[in-house]
Amino acid sequence: MRRKIIPALILAFGIVNFSGPLLAHHGTAAFDTDKKVTLKGTVTEWFWSNPHCLLQFDVKGDNGQVVHWIGETQNPVTMTNGGWSKTSFKVGEEITVALFPVKNGLPLGRIITVVLPDGKMLDALKGTSGVRDYK
């Protein structure tokens, strides 16, 4: 048991430190990087474009009201390095998105991960250094 806990603690420490520099650079000025939000929604558009790709999706709240969200990722070259592609999402797919929301409360955010209907997870930081991302 102890053998499993120690590596887990080291990994957790590493993840915390890895994500630390996100707070430092410009792009995060608009984002609340202390607040990770997880949303289940339906893809309405995946726009493979520069300077950032945009994933648009609808999220149905408990009251039945639909909120339209937009999440940004890095540019296509960086996302390709991380295993994403122009065909990563199809309109109508059910997805689970983890993102850092913008500070002003609008339904916009910087994508961290997306889980596809088959359970496969796409990591938005995978193609980046984890330090100089989202530029």
Added chain:
Amino acid sequence: MLKRFRISIILLMAAPILSSLAVAQNQPPPAPRHDISGTWEPANGPQDGVQADGVKAMPNDNKPQHQLPYTPYGLQAFKSHHALEGAQAVLPGFFDDPRDKCEPLGFPRMNFYNLRETQILQNEYKVVMLYQYATTWRVIWTDGRELPKIVDGGVAVGGEVKEPRYYGYSVAKWADDTTLVIQTIGMMGEDRVWLDTAGRPISDQLRVEERLHRVDHDHLEWSVTIDDPKIYTKPWVAMDKFPMKLEDPHRDVMEQYCSPAEMERYNKLFGDPSSGPASHAPAR
């Protein structure tokens, strides 16, 4: 017993030789003479050349050792720029980086922003660099021609005055078998281009020296020195032995472009609304 002892001694004696042979097999071959051609990428990963906070060796991070030696005019020019990156970054809705209007980055900013996969081609007359970002190229003459001279309105080539260029006028000579030294002048001034993404300025008086040293067959080091007496009180090193590694020659480099239409859509849907109060959100 004696036989086993002899075999052990032979193996012990042979071990260092075998070990060094194994290491030698893993070492890249030596650099070819006067040849930097190939498809190169940042050796420390694709993001190492992004240089979002400013030039690699002197990022704009408020550290005392990274303060640039501005002239009074240079400091004024820097303060007039509203960068999206670096220690003086503004929100996405309030910056004026020419990059985001898809203006040409110009040289030497090509080396200081999104320096990614770079294809270098050469023949006996010139070296050509094909940059991935903005699908941009530079020609560097190695045919022995002189570097033009900076004059009012541009550069003097022979008896003729030619216009400033976004990517300047470059000539190069081999300093030794594996080091190409490139001199570049005649770039656009501070009203058209920035030095880096942190908004540092350059002027039409800029002279740039690059040293590309092929360390071995598979590795290249890229250094850049900035000399701009109008903006900086002394020359300084902006990129110091930046490491590049050789890629598979069959590699098909992906394009990375700046599209005004895509930029406009991005700003409308995301950049602008994420910068201001919620009441400024545009209709979608």
